[in-house]
Amino acid sequence: MRHDPIAAAAVIGTAEEAEVTGADIVAARLAAAGATHAFGIPGGEVLALIDALERAGIRFLLAKHENAAGFMAEGLWHMTGALPVLVATLGPGVANAVNAVANASQDRVPLLFITGCVDQALAESYTHQVFDHQAVLQPLVKASFRAAPGTEDLVVAKAITLARRGRPGPVHIDLPISVAEGSVPRRAPPPLPSLGPAVPADLAEACRLVARAGKPLVIAGLDLVKEDGSAALERFIARTGAPLLTTYKAKGLLPETDPRVIGGVGLSPKADAIVRPLVEAADLIVLAGYDPIEMRQGWRNPWPADKPVIDIVAEALPHGMHASTLLLEGDVDIALSRLADALPAERSAWPGGEPARVRARFREAFAPLPAWGPHAVFETLRAVAPAGTVATADSGAHRILLSQMWDCDGPLQLLQSTGLCTMGCALPLATGAALGSGRPVLCFVGDAGLEMVLGELATLRDLRLPVVIVALVDESLGLIALKQRQMGLGRVGVDFGSTDFAAVAQAMGGHGVTIADRKTLERETIAAFAREGFTLLACRIDAAQYEGAF
Template identity: 50%
Template sequence: MRGADLIAQKLHQAGSQYAFGIPGGEVLALMDALNLAGLKFNLVKHENAGGFMAEGAWHGLARQGTDAPVVLLATLGPGVTNAVNVVANAFQDRVPMIFLTGCVDAAEAETYTHQVMDHQQLLRPIVKASFKASAGALNAMMDKAISIAMSGQPGPVHIDVPISVAESESTETQKAPNYGVRAAQLPFGDVLEQARDLLGSAQRPIAIAGVDAVNVDAGNEIEAFCEAYQIPLITSYKGKGLIPENHKLSLGGAGLSPKADKSLMPLLADADLVVLIGYDPIEMRVNWRNPWSEDTSVIELTPVLRSHGMHHVSHTLEGDIKPTLLSLTPEDETGVVPEESDWLRDRIAPAKDKLKADFAAEESGWGPATVFHGLREALPDTTVATADSGAHRILVSQIWESLYPRTMLQSSALCTMACALPLGIGHKMAKPEDPVVVFVGDAGLEMGLGDLAVLRDMQVPFIVCVLVDESLSLIELKQRANQNPNLGVDFSATNFPALAEAYGGHGVWVDDAESLKQEAKAALERDTFTVLACRIDRRAYDGKL
């Protein structure tokens, strides 16, 4: 058994099923070993896209009950540097990714410099840990790497594998993991009793849930908790669907929309109790700093001690989110919404109505909001949506109604472009029965066109909705707001339907709501991807965000 085989077998032992990457000579043994161990290796067109496909697959598997790290494989030098962006995304967006890289042996590196650099020094600021594989210590190293990637807030762990370690016979045999079975951690003592008292006496409670609640699949527990105490819930964009967004207690997603904040911020300011459930403000824009006063009672349920300094907390319940929620939820009231309170009737219901009106479809009959509403109506409830960074992401995140967790995927912390298409591809690989629609701007799609070739080879129905406005609209809006001249944001149109055909898919221009719905339904019946190129005005997002 080679060292590469032991590394791959440890990943399979941990439940990993997928690996993504581009091979180079230094990682051929690793790629072969991953395949032999039972991980499906997927060739991608860029390492950045491979990392997002890995994240999409992780979400798809998690929705089926499998919580295990995903694998990104890159060769030395440019392979590693190409992946820096997506590794940073995994770090900020809390994705358990094992990043395997190849490297030359230390003795070789002393006199051979082609493509050689210190991968560990490059990556340490954006990974939870970085290891250099050593013969004789692979079991211990892999146990550490997997445990670190999955524990607390999950994240990427880097493993640099010298060629000789990967290709040589290992002196070790595979061992059982040394980290054992982990018991749930529950807060206890006076702070827990004080939290229960605050929940029982609050007249104007509100809750915010985020990525840490998503990552432990706490949706059912959150719904029962909110119903027991009549607590309305705001989620981060990545937390959409933690409770169904058609639920009377759901205020939908928030984080980047000033228009939505006008309805939500007054509720936070007036609440007498704020409950934070796996809420990490790394997903939120700057005005979510200190949205309530230091006099407000704030209970935080968190898997890790927070050090961000973004807001005041009065009671920290550090531990596992799901059992902590269960310990706070009265068993006899779980699943029952008591008689409506003044808070729900007089403040929450009007806020929900205002949000609905603010993000309604355009009265003109066409525009980005009409596109998002139209596709939500046309596609099944089980559809998984992904959104690229840009103006469209803010609007679709406010409009798209998610009924289940992990069904609106995006880069919500790093907020990088060219993520939506590979996120959707990865999810489709792991959970092919679910329809997928990708929302992307024209610049974002052009940034990652190679991913269409991966889609072509999958031969599955898949919808890419590209908003064609020939502009970096969000940046252009900021330019005008700052009274800067128009510079570096506008460009000419690309014929996306022709590109779709060239890549082996189907493409069509869309200019009206009825055609959009018809084309979306037809797309679900094809055995290839469909690009819906929706032409909108260059300033179509003005006043909508």
Template identity: 50%
Template sequence: MTKTIRAADAVARRLFAAGCRMAFGMPGGEVLTMVDALEAAGIRFILCKHENAAAFMAEGAWHRTGAPAVLVATVGPGVLNGVNAVANALQDRVPLIVLAGAVDANEAQTYTHQVLDQRAVFAPITKATFLLDAGAAHIIPDKAVGIATEGQPGPVFIDIPIRVADAQVPATTPTPRAVAANVVPDTATLEQVAAWLSQAARPVILAGVDALNDGADVAGLAQRFVVPVITTYKAKGMLPEDDPLSLGGAGLSPLADKTLLPFVQSADLVLCLGYDPIEMRTGWRDVWDSTSQRVVEVTAVPNHHYMHQSTVNIVGSVRATVAALMQAATPRNTWTGGEVATAKAALAASFPADEDWGPAAIVATCRSALPRDTLATADSGAHRILLSQMWQCYAPRALMQSSALCTMGCAVPLAMGAALASPERTVVSFSGDAGFLMVAGELATAKELNLRCIFVVFVDASLALIELKQRQRQLGNHGVDFGTHDFAAIGRAFGGAGIDVRSRAGLQAALSAAQKADTFTVIAAHIEKGAYDGKI
């Protein structure tokens, strides 16, 4: 057995041990050793066309595998191209490991080309940054994996100087760190919360990303104790949304909030299970008075956001706390006046699916035409708000999106990463035309990887959400409209299929063809300007 390995091999082997089987990026001379080490360790390097898209592909794969996402980028402009996606990983709680090429320290003293303080750039948008050192080549990636995945997941940045990557280090790894035990509330607190749940006649669950990432049995708790569930957009599907207790997602829709906020305010117990308000609009700030309404919060980290307060604040494992609560509390009849069914009907009426043509018709047609276990992704824009309210999810992570940073240009690469990790599933992405144009070059990657994703583009030649806000403020139309482009032709130009649709029947036919195609399909769904008015 080899007694020494390269420092880059130590990094790669630790990532492999964490479950990583894919890394995404764009190589440069400074990361060639790292790419070679990843491949040698059994981690496939996926060549992308832009580092920002590469990070979102890595995130898409993480949603399917649970292994940390890996971005590889070269020095200077390469890694800086990934800043947006790294910031997204911090806000959207994604365990992203960034492996960045760096010039050797001695070289940087007299050589300035592409040299800058990369760790200083990434420090505010990561959980931690490291400079790889040969003497700590095993320790640093181990720390990076732990920091990225524990508590609230997030990105960790590792600068890897050229000579350090090639340096020989012992092959034997240090003694591993013990896995941290799950933390549950103390007996008195658990008994108090269990008593409140046992007594509650109108309890409601708000489930968020911490519950999702911790694998909490929200559905089991809801169904055992007959508690309706509202999720953030990211946590959609933790209770199947065709369940009578599901009130769907909440986050950015004033229209949905007309039903959801009064419902929450009428509850006599609010269980915030991993509920992170970073996904929510300002209308969800201080929507209850925790001095007069019982509110229990269970989160991975302390409440430093102050967007709401709680009566009982538990910092620990959402999964373990939910499991303990299910054993400690006693079920009773709840919401006996039919309030849950009334709220569910009101939400359905707020987002009707029966229009002849328009964005709601597109969402409804795609949901009915595609398999129940379809994986969907959504870009930011007016269509995402509508989609997040209308698109039913029947399992966790069935709809992936940037719902904290809310960046554009994420849906296409998220779908590609998910498709790579789950090739047996139908994968569809929903983008506005502007967001699609930001990442259209990655269609080349989709072709090279033989992906069969369906890319639905809402074509209205406008930044629809911003144009709507412009009109609401009675401002002139400036900087929000652009040309109508041939998106179907763009799909065909990159080797995929491309179809224009302007009706439900046309969309239905396009979706049928896309599911049979041996390549990706771009479906350009043309709608009128202003089509979202009154719908979100």
């Protein structure tokens, strides 16, 4: 059904003599705010809402698990900016979604999580599937509301505003059955509060620090991605001559073929060791939307306390991971643009040429290897994938190496969970991205992560989405096994049996093939991108090849 916010808003128009349900009010407000899809699993307590969503032009999509549904909503939001909506019924539906809500909090996703619940009076004596949703979710969301009769539109408007304001994040709405199904007069919705840009108050000191820096360094993170700050970042880099490091989430803010881009850092000890001398030599570090939530423990206090550091953040968040000289709170892209404007002209920096040498060492460290293995898989796929391909990566050893090898020529071309680093995210992220992007979508996942979400292959089948899934099959939790070896511990709880993923894909309505060499991978990938349905390429590798790779 085509989404039409104006038509949706008319559901709660001005004809006072007619009535609609509370669910209609909620659905119309979501549609007017830009929601195009909602994801979840129906239950009796949310049936009125799901019906209202469809009539408001918001397509409800059935997933096989609420956790996956949350990641589908995120994937769609990354591609289209549509308000992400997750719907769950009471009790187990809410509990199943907790991981996706926690991920939305740590990865800055403005997820609207709407749950059905029984009326308060009934809950006093009826306990089947009943627990306090708000108490469970409170540590994970920016706010939690319980709608009451007559407050439906107000609650949703507040939730949308909070979800998008400052650092985006999830907001929860508990919708009692009587509120969703009850009749209310039609009424025109009040406008959403303005979300004008938050401009840092005083940039004078920041301008002085930037103007006198001869070796500036920029580290960009996920808050700049959410503001689509590529243009502002490019202007600032050009004016200052600073090289760029990014977190994994911020890969592609500038094309990684750009010689000013060193690479992604944060989870690879090898990468971090290579860039450490650059961090030490810099006489000014500008943190552009950088949040250390994406970084491993090695990024605690990565520079001395007296290093000049400008920390530009969407919203101040005490974390204790590093010190800064100057904190600027507000829209990161506006701050970067104004700092760039304050400089007289583009200038050269780093007269000793250190960034170029570090970039060369970085590239050499993660160069493809000739033997078959994860390096060969990533190199082959990068060469074959069409221009503009959106890739997703699950958590595990493969993600760390992939994030070093996979070049992005634009933002949001490698989607992953970087704050929570949760397994099982890549396939549903790819599903949501394929719904909204109109671009080729490639999903990288380990065999353990894939087995967590095998049911979502049926979701791909039902939605007829041509996602190409690349499973790295090594029959182990490779990253955990690697950590066990490094700690001198026994190998326990990391090995599992073999699954015929090609057969599973065929049984679930897709195409599947097992692969163990470059030539076959290249041929099958080309065919997969031309296929209408989903394809699963099960690439058998040896987990030992990750040793020393990152």
